[in-house]
Amino acid sequence: MDCPFCKCDPYEYVDVGVGFVPVAVTCCDLGIDLIQYGGKKARQTLANMRSYSPRKKARAMKVLREYGIKPERRTRWQ
Numbered sequence: 001m002d003c004p005f006c007k008c009d010p011y012e013y014v015d016v017g018v019g020f021v022p023v024a025v026t027c028c029d030l031g032i033d034l035i036q037y038g039g040k041k042a043r044q045t046l047a048n049m050r051s052y053s054p055r056k057k058a059r060a061m062k063v064l065r066e067y068g069i070k071p072e073r074r075t076r077w078q
């Protein structure tokens, strides 16, 4: 699963000998909040992003900008 906010693979992987396992979420603050902690603000922002309401979408984009995430950029870094 990719982070819905920054579109990156959110996990940091550690080699445990038999393979790599995800140990922590490291991609972006909102992703950490959503995936690691199930934070209310992150869940609300995700719901707004997926809403059909332009006002809710705009509110979600504002939060993303506050966190320094550019959701329109979909290219992967790795």
Ligand SMILES: [Zn+2]
Pocket: 003, 004, 005, 006, 007, 008, 010, 027, 028, 029, 030, 031, 032
């Ligand atoms: Zn992220």
